[in-house]
Structures are given as C-alpha cells and as structure tokens.
Amino acid sequence: MIPAPDSWVTPCPPDRGGGLWVEPGGFHVDPTRPVDRAVITHGHSDHARPGHTHVLATPGTLSIMRARLGDGAGASQQPLPYHQPIQIGEVMVRFVPAGHVLGSAQVVMEWRGSRVVVSGDYKRRFDPTCAPFEPVPCDAFITEATFGLPVFRHPPVEGEIARLLHTLSVFPERTIVVGCYALGKCQRLIAELRRAGYDRPLYLHGAHLPLCALYQEQGVELGDLRPATVADASSMRGGIVLAPPSAMADKWLRRMPDPLPAYASGWMRVRARARQHGVELPLIVSDHADWDELCQTVKDVSPGELWVTHGSEEALVHWATTQGVKAKPLHLVGFGEEE
Numbered sequence: 001m002i003p004a005p006d007s008w009v010t011p012c013p014p015d016r017g018g019g020l021w022v023e024p025g026g027f028h029v030d031p032t033r034p035v036d037r038a039v040i041t042h043g044h045s046d047h048a049r050p051g052h053t054h055v056l057a058t059p060g061t062l063s064i065m066r067a068r069l070g071d072g073a074g075a076s077q078q079p080l081p082y083h084q085p086i087q088i089g090e091v092m093v094r095f096v097p098a099g100h101v102l103g104s105a106q107v108v109m110e111w112r113g114s115r116v117v118v119s120g121d122y123k124r125r126f127d128p129t130c131a132p133f134e135p136v137p138c139d140a141f142i143t144e145a146t147f148g149l150p151v152f153r154h155p156p157v158e159g160e161i162a163r164l165l166h167t168l169s170v171f172p173e174r175t176i177v178v179g180c181y182a183l184g185k186c187q188r189l190i191a192e193l194r195r196a197g198y199d200r201p202l203y204l205h206g207a208h209l210p211l212c213a214l215y216q217e218q219g220v221e222l223g224d225l226r227p228a229t230v231a232d233a234s235s236m237r238g239g240i241v242l243a244p245p246s247a248m249a250d251k252w253l254r255r256m257p258d259p260l261p262a263y264a265s266g267w268m269r270v271r272a273r274a275r276q277h278g279v280e281l282p283l284i285v286s287d288h289a290d291w292d293e294l295c296q297t298v299k300d301v302s303p304g305e306l307w308v309t310h311g312s313e314e315a316l317v318h319w320a321t322t323q324g325v326k327a328k329p330l331h332l333v334g335f336g337e338e339e
C-alpha cells in the first residue's frame with residue numbers, strides 16, 4: 001500500500017515549529033520557529049528564518065541566508081545542489097528549481113512510493129537571475145497562491161521595463177526611484193533593464209548593495225552598480241535608483257533629486273495600493289505565479305492532490321476541484337506578502 005500524502009507530510013502548528021512537518025524524515029520544511037532539522041526552499045525572510053540547528057538548502061539559498069542572518073543561518077549548514085538526491089531519515093529528498101529567486105527550490109520528497117512536492121514560492125516566467133521552474137509529477141503538490149485570483153494576470157515584464165525607460169526619457173530632469181524588494185526583485189529588474197539595452201550606471205540604496213554583490217559573485221551579470229549617495233545627486237538626475245519599499249516613505253526619498261516614485265510589485269495591479277503608497281509609476285512585476293501560471297502549473301504537474309499553503313487559497317482550491325483534482329487549503333501561518 002502506498003501511503004496517503006497526508007499520512008506523512010502535515011502542516012505544523014507554530015508552537016511546534018510551524019511550516020510543514022515530515023514525520024518519517026524527522027524534518028520541517030520552511031519552519032517559522034527554530035527547529036532541529038530544517039529544509040529551506042529559498043532565502044526570503046518568511047521561509048528562511050534564523051536559529052535552526054541543521055539547515056539543508058541549495059548553495060545559493062545558504063549563501064543568501066549567511067548574508068542576511070549571519071550566525072543565525074544555522075549551526076550546521078548543508079548545501080545540496082539541484083537534482084542531487086539525499087536520504088534524510090526514511091525520506092529521499094532532492095531540490096528542483098522553482099524559478100522564484102536565486103537558489104530557490106521545490107522540495108521533492110519520496111517515501112514508500114509516495115511523492116510529495118513542496119513548491120515554496122515560484123513563477124513560470126523567464127527570469128535571467130535564476131534557474132527556471134521544472135514541473136515534477138507527484139501524488140501531492142503543495143503550492144502557494146499569493147496571486148491566486150483570476151484578477152491577477154501579470155503583464156509581460158518587457159512591457160513594464162519599456163514603460164520605465166519611456167518615463168525616464170520623458171522626464172530627463174527627474175530621478176526615478178523604484179521601490180522593490182532587496183532579494184530577487186531588485187536583481188531581476190536590473191537584469192531586465194540590461195536585457196533591454198540600458199547600460200548606464202544604476203544607483204542602489206545601501207540596503208540593496210549586499211545582495212546585488214552576492215548575485216554578481218554567483219555569476220549573475222548586473223553591470224555598473226553604484227551606491228545612491230546624496231554626494232552623487234547630480235549624476236543620479238535623469239537616472240534610475242532602486243530602493244527597498246521601506247525607504248519610499250522616508251526622508252531618504254526626498255533627498256534624491258526631484259524623485260519620481262515608482263514601485264515594482266505584483267500588487268501594483270491593484271490601483272488603490274499604488275495610490276496608497278504615493279506611487280506615480282506602478283510597475284507590475286512579480287516573482288510569484290499569477291492566476292494563469294498557477295492553473296497551468298497544476299495542469300503540468302498533474303498531482304493526485306493539491307494543497308494550497310498561503311495567499312488566496314479558496315479560489316485555487318475551487319478551480320482545481322472543477323478540474324477533477326482533489327484540493328484543500330492548508331492555512332499555513334507566517335507566510336506573507338514579501339512581494
């Protein structure tokens with residue numbers, strides 16, 4: 001008898017570590033509290049938390065964790081490259097690219113003939129900064145649903161980059177300051193600007209410098225990057241500055257020469273959010289699957305069951321059910337809108 005997926009992989013209450021608990025392997029996936037054995041899908045702070053004893057992750061994710069968490073990255077850290085199987089307890093584990101950020105992985109787990117895949121966060125679009133998502137057929141596919149509503153359809157990134165460059169040409173006296181997350185979004189925007197032929201220096205808020213340097217060390221080409229300092233204000237005029245979302249409501253923004261606030265996020269589809277943040281140039285760029293990508297992925301993976309961890313669970317569960325796929329929400333807590 002092949003065991004049912006929910007007999008060996010279960011959502012874990014926060015007071016026992018949170019995330020997912022894999023009983024026959026004796027490990028958690030993306031635990032929200034410190035645990036003995038943690039398998040981590042990727043470096044975003046809601047998935048890669050500090051203080052675990054043993055951490056298994058891809059080399060890229062481990063280097064991101066060390067850069068962000070220092071000593072908190074794990075007392076013992078074990079790198080596992082994509083596609084290499086390893087046995088933990090009774091469970092065979094391997095990582096497969098998730099296409100989300102550098103180093104991001106799906107966790108493919110097998111026990112007694114049953115295969116469960118934890119996608120972590122993922123997208124299906126091309127991203128020059130990370131390896132593309134690979135669908136793995138399985139008995140249970142555990143997916144996020146950050147943008148799990150039919151209203152969320154991300155436009156092609158090339159068009160959003162073209163709008164940014166067009167705005168720059170229309171306002172040569174202003175400085176476009178793009179709010180974007182430090183891990184993934186920032187580097188993808190830079191790489192897409194380079195792919196569009198923009199070869200001038202790009203200016204970075206100090207919070208964005210370390211991870212950009214890490215991406216460059218990992219072989220991702222980002223071109224000429226400079227710190228955005230007030231001393232350099234005249235050279236930044238007519239250029240592009242990238243900054244964390246938190247800096248956009250700060251005095252820091254007003255020190256830029258005639259700043260034009262932009263913001264790159266999947267949430268920019270929602271006009272009220274753009275207005276609420278005082279964004280003049282909303283750019284809809286997301287590192288998460290949109291509604292069509294979520295549905296396409298369920299078709300590609302063709303799972304026996306679909307479990308939805310966080311986001312708009314109910315709509316995706318309902319859609320999967322209409323497709324004849326058994327589906328349920330997991331209501332995992334502690335995973336958020338890192339976009």
Ligand SMILES: [Zn+2]
Pocket residue numbers: 042044100121338
């Ligand atoms: Zn993420």
Ligand SMILES: [Zn+2]
Pocket residue numbers: 044046047121335336338
């Ligand atoms: Zn997440």
